[in-house]
Amino acid sequence: MSRVLRPQRLLDQAVADAARLVAPSGIGLDSPGVRARMVSRLRRGGGFDEVVLSAMDRVPRHRFVDSALAPQAYEDTALPIGHGQTISKPSVVARMLSLLRQGQQARHLGHLGRVLEIGTGCGYQAALLACLATDVTSVERIQALHEGAKLKLQSLRSELSWRRSPVLWHADGQGVPVWGGPFDSIVSAAGGEEIPQAWLQLLAPGGRLVAPTQHGGSGQLLTIVDHEVIAGRSEWRRTTQEGVLFVPLKSGVI
Template structure:
């Protein structure tokens, strides 16, 4: 499936924000990063990460590192975004995906670029307002909601895929309940001193879990701001 994404002229950029910079990032992801799914790599090459961060940090946009986006939140490092996306679609492209934690909007943009019907929930209104503007500017149709992400989005459940972009001690039961049969949930689980990236699939009514390795995410917090 070809990405449904059209670069705006201002997104092409020069120097550290150029297409060449994205190409170098993708080659790192493919090489030392071990990302193999060409659909994911194409989406990562297409989405201009520098437009999802503050202009002052644009020169670092394609480094493999998390960067601050304000309100105590971060945009995940490219490898984490690619790995979570790859894990989500490994067993098939889900028609409808829920993201818990819109943040900068970057992860949702990668999902939408893959052609997935993407829903995203964010508890911090300021971040969501900025992310919505970015989606519009990039021509992406991402449905968003200002709410406590731990509750998911029941009105549009079940989802074939769920990505949680903040860490908690355990997977919220309400999110598992919104995962469709055959669907995949990817989320960091653990404490501030140690988190593991888990993939959970719903197969024949049972939840099957894979441990994808150590990660570090901001905490999944209750309520809204």
């Protein structure tokens, strides 16, 4: 029989989770050289935006995972963050953010503009987005993850000198949005059968959306949606990229 946690219990759980994220001393994870080596490996692989790689060189990924997993933080691997969720592997994060920066509006602005992230998770990608955009709104359906990400991002605010800290919402990312728009860039960390219509309506003209979607027997593929205006009419042009593996997109809040 499952138990329903009270709000204070959820907050206490999030605080306890965040406390475990302090990296163990003596393994050198605070050294800029550790992140630099990760970025060098990504750069050698090719195909990533240099501004994205610069942000990844700044943001300490080990601060977003459990201390027991911290030694693996700069390997190109996904790691569990609890509640059946994961922090995506660095190469996938770099790929998605690089694709966002290739959108028409992002190229025009020179940055990602106003960003909506679906699936805050541990907060790592939100931290990167805050280095690449003017405003970041991030939505998470699991309250314990939402609270934990809020604590981690607050602890990094002064260290990373963002233009503006990410605004986090505990909400259903699939439902009718209550956090406003339009957004120049939208990125999702979970994949469904279709891209919700609500997301398309939030995408500004010239904006770009990047999300994993299910493609039958092919599994999940990265999908790009560009909001184009042709002869005064809005059109949403879709293209697909390589295969990926993300947690499923779910509705409701817990």
